[in-house]
Amino acid sequence: xxxxxxxxxxxxxxxxxxxxxxxxxxxxxxxxxxxxxxxxxxxxxxxxxxxxxxxxxxxxxxxxxxxxxxxxxxxxxxxxxxxxxxxxxxxxxxxxxxxxxxxxxxxxxxxxxxxxxxxxxxxxxxxxxxxxxxxxxxxxxxxxxxxxxxxxxxxxxxxxxxxxxxxxxxxxxxxxxxxxxxxxxxxxxxxxxxxxxxxxxxxxxxxxxxxxxxxxxxxxxxxxxxxxxxxxxxxxxxxxxxxxxxxxxxxxxxxxxxxxxxxxxxxxxxxxxxxxxxxxxxxxxxxxxxxxxxxxxxxxxxxxxxxxxxxxxxxxxxxxxxxxxxxxxxxxxxxxxxxxxxxxxxxxxxxxxxxxxxxxxxxxxxxxxxxxxxxxxxxxxxxxxxxxxxxxxxxxxxxxxxxxxxxxxxxxxxxxxxxxxxxxxxxxxxxxxxxxxxxxxxxxxxxxx
Numbered sequence: 001x002x003x004x005x006x007x008x009x010x011x012x013x014x015x016x017x018x019x020x021x022x023x024x025x026x027x028x029x030x031x032x033x034x035x036x037x038x039x040x041x042x043x044x045x046x047x048x049x050x051x052x053x054x055x056x057x058x059x060x061x062x063x064x065x066x067x068x069x070x071x072x073x074x075x076x077x078x079x080x081x082x083x084x085x086x087x088x089x090x091x092x093x094x095x096x097x098x099x100x101x102x103x104x105x106x107x108x109x110x111x112x113x114x115x116x117x118x119x120x121x122x123x124x125x126x127x128x129x130x131x132x133x134x135x136x137x138x139x140x141x142x143x144x145x146x147x148x149x150x151x152x153x154x155x156x157x158x159x160x161x162x163x164x165x166x167x168x169x170x171x172x173x174x175x176x177x178x179x180x181x182x183x184x185x186x187x188x189x190x191x192x193x194x195x196x197x198x199x200x201x202x203x204x205x206x207x208x209x210x211x212x213x214x215x216x217x218x219x220x221x222x223x224x225x226x227x228x229x230x231x232x233x234x235x236x237x238x239x240x241x242x243x244x245x246x247x248x249x250x251x252x253x254x255x256x257x258x259x260x261x262x263x264x265x266x267x268x269x270x271x272x273x274x275x276x277x278x279x280x281x282x283x284x285x286x287x288x289x290x291x292x293x294x295x296x297x298x299x300x301x302x303x304x305x306x307x308x309x310x311x312x313x314x315x316x317x318x319x320x321x322x323x324x325x326x327x328x329x330x331x332x333x334x335x336x337x338x339x340x341x342x343x344x345x346x347x348x349x350x351x352x353x354x355x356x357x358x359x360x361x362x363x364x365x366x367x368x369x370x371x372x373x374x375x376x377x378x379x380x381x382x383x384x385x386x387x388x389x390x391x392x393x394x395x396x397x398x399x400x401x402x403x404x405x406x407x408x409x410x411x412x413x414x415x416x417x418x419x420x421x422x423x424x425x426x427x428x429x430x431x432x433x434x435x436x437x438x439x440x441x442x443x444x445x446x447x448x449x
Contacts, residue, residue, distance in 0.1 A: 001044060001105070002044050002045055003029075003043055003044045003045045005044075006032035006044055007029055007030045007032060009124040010030055010032070011024060011025070011030070013166075013214065016141075017247075020236050022322075026153060027397065027399075028397065028400065028401055028404075029175050030042050031047075031049075031404070032044050032111070035064075036051070036062075036063025036064055037061055037062070037063055037064050038062040038422070038424055039051050039063075039421060039422050039424060039426075039429055040066075041238045041409060046259050047407075048406045048407055049404065049407055049408055049409040050405075050407060050421070050432065050433060051409050051418050051421065051422065051426070051428055051446060052408055052409055052410050052420070052421050052433050053188075053335075053410065053411050053418070053419075053420050053421075054284075054288065054420050054421060054422050055288055056283075056284050056287075056351040057225065057257050057284070057420055058283045058284060058288035058444075059284075059285045059287065059288030059359060059422045060260060060284045060288065060334060060337075060422060060423055061082055061287050061334070061377060061422060061424055062209050062422045062423075062424040063422075064285065065286075065336060066335075066392055068130075068289055068330055068334065068337075068368065070333075071330065071332065071333035071336075072289070072326060072329055072330055074329070075091060075325055075326055075329035075437070076238035076326060078258075078325075079091075079323055079324055079325045080324075080325060081321065081326065082325065083306075084112070084322045084323040085322075087301065087320060087388035087407060089325050089328075091325045091328035091329050091332060092112065092294070092323040092325070092328050092330075093336075094111075094332060095328045095331050096110035096294075098332070098335050099246075099281070099294060099403045100296070102266060102267075103267060103279060103296050104267065104269055104270065104274065104275035104276070104279075105275055105277075106178050106275040106296060106299075106300065107275060107276075107279055107297065108299045109140065109296065109297050109299065109301075109302040110294050110295070110296055110300070111126075111294065111295045111296075111297070111300070111315075111317075112292065112293070112294055112319075112322045112323040113291055113292075113293045113294070113295070113319050114148075114204055114291045114292060114293060114319050114321050114324070115282060115291055115293055115320070116150055116155075116254075116257075116280065116282035116283060116293055117149075117150030117151055117155045117254035118293055118319060119256065119280040119281065119282055119293035119294065120150045120152075120154065120155040120158070120218070120252075120256075120280055121133045121150075121152055121154040121155055121220070121281050121296050122256060122295045122317055123154075123216075123254075123278040123297075124141060124154050124158065124207065124215070124216070124218075124252075124282075125315070125317060126295065126297060126315065127141075127215040127216040127250045127252065127276060127277075127278065127301075127303060128215045129305070129315060130250075130301050130304045130305075131215055132149070133135065133305060133313050134304060135306045138212075138214060138215045139173075139213065139215070139416040140173070140174075140175065140176060140177040140210065140213045140214050140215065140280070141157075141158050141173070141176070141214065141216055141217070141218060142175060142177070142178055142206065142207070142214055142216070142217040142218070142249075143158040143159065143160055143175045143176075143177060143178070143217070143218050143219070144160065144177070144179075144180040144181075144220070144224065145160050145177050145179055145180045145184065145221055146160055146161065146180045146224050146228065146230055147159055147160045147161070147179065147180070147218075147219070147220060147224055147227060147447075148160075148161045148220070148224065148225065148226035148227050149218060149254050150157050150219070150256075150377045151164060153168070153171055153172060154173075156168060156171075156172060156363055156375070157172040157173040157174075157175060158175050158218050159288070160175075160177055160368070161226060161227050161368045164226075171207075174331070176206060176210055178202065178206055178217070179199050179202050179203065179259055180199070180224065180227075180230060180232070180321050180388050181195065181196040181199040181200065181232040181233070181236040182224060182230035182231060182232045182366075183195050183196070183231060183232055183233065183371070184230060184369060184371070184380070186260075186388070187344045190415055191233075192231075192233040193232070193233040193235045194246065196232050196233040196235050196236035196239075197236075198241070199236070199272050200236055200239045200240070200243075201338065203239075203243070204238065204239075204243055204293050206246065207243050207244075207247050207249065208288035209249065209326070211247035211249050211279075211359070213227070213420045214247075214249045215249070215250060215251055215446075216249060216250035216251065216277070216278070217238065217240065217244060217250070217251055218251065218252040218254055219251075219252070220254045220255075220256065220257065220258060220266065220408055221237055221253050221254075221255060221258055221263075221267075221268035221269050221271075221272070222234065222237070222258060222263050222268040222271065222373050223257070223258050223262075223263060223268070223282075223373050223376055225257040225258070225376075226257075226378075226413065227338070228373070228378075228413050228416045229376060229378035229413065229416050229418050231371050231372075231373045231378075233377075234271040234272035235272070236272075237268075237269060237271075237272035237274055238273065239274045240362065241272070241274040241275075241276075241287065243417070250276075250277040250278060250301075251252065251274075251276045251278075252276060252277065252278045252279075252280065253267075253268075253276035253278070253279045253280070254280045255267055255268055255269070255280060255281055256280050256281060256282045256283050256293070257277055257283055258312070258376075258411050259281050259284060259285075260283075260284035260285065260334070260338075261284070261313070261338075261343055261344055261374070261375065261423065262284070262374055262375050262376055262420065263373045263374040263375075264347065264348065264351065264374030265374075266344065266377070267279070277297065277298055278295055278296065278297045278298075278301070279295070279296045279297075280294075280295055281292065281293060281294045281295075281447050283297070285331050285334065286327055286330040286331045286334060287330060287331075287333070287334040287337075288422075289328060289330040290324070290325075290327040290330050291321075291327065292324065292327035292328070292331060294317075294332070307410075308375070311396065312327065314340070343423055346423070347374065347375050347423055349378075350375065350425060350427075350430065351372065351374055351375055352428055353427055353430045353431075354421075354433075354434075355372055355377065356434075357369070357431050357433060357434025357435075357437075358370060358377070358379060358434045358437055358438065359449055360438060361379055361438055361441065361449075363364070363449060364441065364442075364445075364447065364449055365384065365447060366381055366382055366383070366384065366441070366447050367379055367380065367381060367441065368380045368381075368382040368386060369371070372389050375420065375421070375423070376416060376418065376419075376420050377419045377420075378417070378418040378419075379416070379418070379441065380415060380416050381395055381396075381436065381441060381444065382415070382416065383447060388414075388415055391414055391415075391417050392437055395412075395415055395444040395445065396412030396413070396414055396415055397412075397445055398419065398440070398444035399412050399437070399440035399443070399444045401432065402411060402436070402440040402443045403436050403437070403440050406433070406436045406439070406440075407436070408432070408433055408436040409439075410436070410437065410440065412432075417435070417437055417440070417441060419433060421433070
């Protein structure tokens with residue numbers, strides 16, 4: 001079967017995520033993928049595309065990686081899944097041990113789930129329930145403006161991207177929204193760190209005023225991904241950790257998108273030298289193979305639930321596939337690759353190459369900024385007067401369609417074109433992405449360099 005035949009069958013039965021389905025009839029037809037290998041995807045007509053966005057930020061070491069494949073086959077021949085309530089298995093235990101060892105100090109307990117949104121839900125419930133167990137009536141959470149933490153109701157409640165949140169606002173808790181420290185709107189001449197420090201003054205005021213009702217502050221460390229790849233200096237995290245300690249409020253680090261090397265360190269919090277009270281992990285955890293997430297938390301939070309059965313202070317949260325053996329095996333294989341190779345060192349060279357590949361765009365009149373944190377690079381398109389293009393103009397879709405015609409899968413966030421490729425991308429492939437992005441932005445803005 002070819003692309004057209006699979007496309008027709010799909011549109012008869014499937015409802016795709018984060019899509020206006022009518023678009024797939026003509027604006028950008030669905031692309032049926034036949035196979036993946038390394039950074040490349042291939043459709044049923046033989047066209048190939050560099051997966052520049054790691055298939056929604058999950059793929060770390062490329063498609064069909066032989067080491068991960070082998071570990072999955074070995075696990076499947078032994079145990080595919082077993083209930084984790086009352087039972088356990090080696091893969092779940094070994095993975096938890098390694099996550100405790102690799103994450104910042106003080107994160108000593110691991111609770112598994114099956115998606116990033118589920119991990120955020122767990123972290124919110126844990127924080128609330130912890131304070132309840134301590135006899136404190138706290139019911140609110142704080143988040144950053146422009147933040148995104150998932151699309152289940154609890155995760156959506158602590159998000160601040162109107163595109164996702166506004167429709168469901170009547171169903172959601174009302175968070176305390178703190179000004180984002182992202183560096184895009186900083187005063188000319190100010191450094192990222194100076195801007196973050198200035199923004200923190202308002203955060204400090206809000207915490208001082210509301211800490212008695214707050215369970216936790218939740219942030220995406222260093223990069224607010226779905227909010228437009230907004231980036232900020234680690235000094236903000238350091239100041240936030242100090243303030244949360246002072247006001248006795250939990251700090252939740254949502255490292256779902258930025259963990260496992262995306263920001264240049266294994267975990268983004270490392271760059272600030274801090275440990276959160278709860279850390280949410282997913283996406284790259286299994287290298288893009290299987291749905292798994294984890295919430296790591298402190299011994300103090302764990303102990304607030306630890307009691308005799310009669311008191312029933314247990315954390316009653318579960319998923320059918322909690323700690324799935326195949327998922328844990330994939331995650332262990334990913335951690336083996338980190339242990340056996342200098343992934344972070346190699347990524348530093350790749351990140352420099354990514355920046356060099358798009359360097360000419362610094363002179364493009366409709367590119368306001370090229371910003372980068374580790375293996376995440378973003379280019380923001382603006383109108384001639386420096387303002388954001390109206391979203392209805394769909395400039396990003398023009399880049400997307402141009403890229404597909406030139407062997408690259410780019411999926412811009414509104415006016416923001418970004419790279420977040422697998423870590424096995426070659427210099428030649430990075431250079432190809434750079435050329436495609438430059439030409440795509442020229443096409444979308446109608447302005448050549």
